[in-house]
Amino acid sequence: MQRIVTAELDLELAASIDLIFQITAAQYTPVVTENLTFSQGERVYTPIEIIDQTGSRLHRFRGEPGALAVRYDAVVDAQPTSRPTSDLEAVTYLRPSRYAQSDEVFSQARRQFRGLAGAELVAAVTDFVAGAVAYTPGLSLGTDSAVTTLMTGQGVCRDFAHLVIALLRAMDVPARYTACYAPGLEPMDFHAVAEAYLDGTWYVIDATRLADRRSLVRIATGRDAADCAFLSYHGGNLTLDRMRVDAWVAPTEAPAPTAPDDFTSLVQLA
Incomplete structure (x- = not known):
């Protein structure tokens, strides 16, 4: 299965600014072709590529x-x-982090998921977050955390992921945050999911249930959204005038029929 991913960002820089982007497929992703450009009129910037310990590629x-x-x-x-x-x-990925405060949801997690472990625990946490949080674009803030999401019962993909991560860590399951391209996502944007570490393998969890986990393309991985921002900048101000993200599965001559993602089975995102 081949996937095609694109991202277009138009920014207005108010001063000389140190820019760091995370929008490319991660290091271990099997990329067939790839193009990345940063242009300003006739000028084309050549970034420094920095690869972190998870394989996330930063361009600075x-x-x-x-x-x-x-x-x-x-x-x-x-x-x-x-x-x-x-x-x-x-x-x-067992420790509390800025947006996934597992220590603050510890008591609730221990009461709600007592006696559960492994795949059964992951399924229970996924079902709980899917039912407790309403997907509400435009109403959450970039500073909202897992605790905020639990209190308000609303958020976007990053908020769903943070709450899943916090609850799993509170139950002694290593959990991490992953930014990705998501074919079929509606509304289309950069997407965020959680991953849980069971028996030596990472399994992807998407409590929003908005995209097929089997088609996701990893961009960045970290403790929470603070490690995976598509853009960070230092030393000046800027305006993001336009952003367009797209991802789709490339058509094939004879597509094999597949059942929809049930969002309960264990699926890996490499």
């Missing part, structure tokens, strides 16, 4: 004042085998 450069056009497109092949996870990573 200093942009000058004016209009900046960011364009990315890639064709991605079938998913590869996941890379090994170190003991340090597993421990890191």
Whole structure:
């Protein structure tokens, strides 16, 4: 299964700014073709690529004042085998983090999911978040956390992911945040899901149930959204004038029929 992903961002830089983007497919993704450009009129920037310990690719450069056009497109092949996870990573994803405060939801998690473990626990947490949170674009803030989402009962994909992560960590299951391209997502945007570590393997959880987990393309992985922002900047101001994200499964001559994602089975996102 090949997937085609694109991202277009138009920004207005008010000053000389240090820019860091995370919009490309992650390091271990089987990319067939890929194009990434940062242009400002006749000027084309060549970023420094930084790859973190999870394989997330960061592209950094200093942009000058004016209009900046960011364009990315890639064709991605079938998913590869996941890379090994170190003991340090597993421990890191057990700890509370800025947006996934597992220590603050500990008591509720222990009461609600008492006696559950493994795949049964993951399914129970997924069902709870899917039922307790309403998907409400435009009503949540970038500073909202798992605790906020639990209190308000509303949010977008990042909020669903943070709550899943916090509850799983409270139940001693390593859990992490993943930004991705999601073919079929409606409304289309950069998407966020959670991953749970069971028996040496990471399994993807999407409590929004808005996209088929088997078609996702990994962009960035971290403790929470703070590690996976598609854009961060330092030293000046900017305006994001336009953003367009798209992702779809490439048509084939003879597509094999597949059942819809049931969102309960264990699925890997490599």
